[in-house]
Amino acid sequence: MNASVTSVFVRLKLSLLRNGLRRSGGRRAAYIASAVAVLLFAALQLIGLIALRGYDHVDSLVVLLAAVLGLGWAVMPLFFPGGDETLDATRLVMLPLRPRPLVRALLTASLVGIGPLFTLCVLAGSVVAVAHGWAAYVVGVVGGVLALLVCVTLARAVAAANVRLLTSRKGRDLAVLSGLVVAVGAQVVNFGAQRLGSSGLEQLDPAADVLRWVPPASAVGAMHAASDGSWATALAQLALTAAALVLLLRVWERHLTRLMTAPDGSTLPSDTRPVRERGAPGLSRLLPAGRTGTTMERTLRYVWRDPKTKAAWVTSLAIGLIVPVFNAWQGTGSVYFACFAAGMLGIQMYNQFGQDTSAFWMVALTISSTRDAYVELRARALALLLITLPYATLVTVLTTAMLDDWRTLPEALGLSFALLGAMLATGAWTSARFPYSIPQEGHKNVAPGQVGLAWISILGGMVGAALLCAPVIALAIWLNVRGDGSPLLLPVGAVYGAGLTLAGLRLAAPRTAGRLPEILTAVSKG
Secondary structure (H helix, E strand, O other), X not given: OHHHHHHHHHHHHHHHHHHHHOOOHHHHHHHHHHHHXXXXXXXXXXHHHHHOOOOOOHHHHHHHHHHHHHHHHHHHHHHOOOOXXXXXXXXXXXXXXXXXXXHHHHHHHHOOXXXXXXXXXXXXXXXXXXXXXXXXXXXXXXXXXXXXXXXXXXXXXXXXXXXXXXXXXXHHHHHHHHHHHHHHHHXXXXXXXXXXXXXXXXXXXXXXXXXXXOOOHHHHHHXXXXXXXXHHHHHHHXXXXXXXXXXXXXXXXXXXXXXXXXXXXXXXXXXXXXXXXXOOOHHHHHOOOOHHHHHHHHHHHHHHHOHHHHHHHHHHHHHXXXXXXXXXXXXXXXXXXXXXXXXXXXXXXXXXXXHHHHHHHHHHOOOOOHHHHHHHHHHXXXXXXHHHHHHHHHHHHHHHHHHOOHHHHHHHHHHHHXXXXXXXXXXXXXXXXXXXXXXXXXXXXXOOOOHHHHHHHXXXXXXXXXXXXXXXXXXXXXXXXXXXXXXXXXXXXXXXXXXXXXXXXXHHHHHHHHOHHHHHHHHOOO
């Protein structure tokens, strides 16, 4: 019976993968491309680890790799809840399955996929890089299997513990942090690789000495201990990994039992108590009266509540800070790198109507003249400026402080303000000229058939913003060549950026008022 349930779940996983690829040619091409990229990266990791065999301190490197793998498996269900349909165990609540056979079947089915194969390649490379002698290889094989099972079970336990949250709208908002994690992780890896390249692998020893006793990295640590003849240490680390696996299986089983027997919100009686009246939010009292304040509040609510808009803002805020700060931290940056913050945040002005999706028709009903369109665009730009201006200033001052180059601060601020104004201007114009829809479901940010519009809108607008900033850039270069006048860039950049913003809004307003039907059709396709 147990074997038949397990085989059914394995076939179910394969059927889900196969049927998912049959939906469209684009989905199939994207999956194949991502699979090839992941497998190629796994092969390079395997070859690289094999090439490190015999190097000093390579055991510390593989221990850290195993710890990073475990962390990745733990957070994967939180950031990508839709990445694997079998993570949602609520779809199985009506089946007559007992928890223990169900855990066994789901664990076996979870080993089918690109993620487990990538993990297996890294663990296999770790065995070859560290193990010396047939006994150490035996320990390596056992430890590798245990580490793989711990990683997969950890992901399943986390998903089962949070499945109610992950299948809700608020829970899906956790995916917005994925952009932040990717941005931070990329810079951390880049910084770490540079430090290792200059100082060697011995810098990893302190962290590895701790992590080699933390599953699943403890299974990899057992390989090195066996190679050194420390059999007691190796057995203790293997036992620790096995104990962690058993504990995770128990936790997973307990959450599955609760999930499949406890009622959820849809089966509980509704609360008939009256909802307490709330006063006007504090933000609305600070905004201007009339259409301007209403539009600004709506835009800021999109930033806070809409998952796609929030994801774009979180990613832009993170990357806009990470790039200049990390470069300054490494001593290779420049104060002018702070302009990256203004550039990343200025992108949020592009496709302003696309974030409204089909609800834009309610906005379109209130626009009957060029003046109405101008006020609408101006209010959206002001809402963005409430965040972008102080943030760009903060990043510039922080980068300047880290580099201790206060003389260049006025120039960097002036350039940032000019760039921000140019991007607000081009963003307003491209929002009216090249609108496109943002699908509400899934991870796509552009509706099918509108990818070309998105590229034209963003890349064309950025090129236009760069050209508009050319006079301020030329002035900065000229003043630096003369060696004086650098404080002049701050007022010049601020006034120039404000002028560009107003001019862009004036040019975009009549186009917006005249193309309302086309804009509504374009943004409603998702």
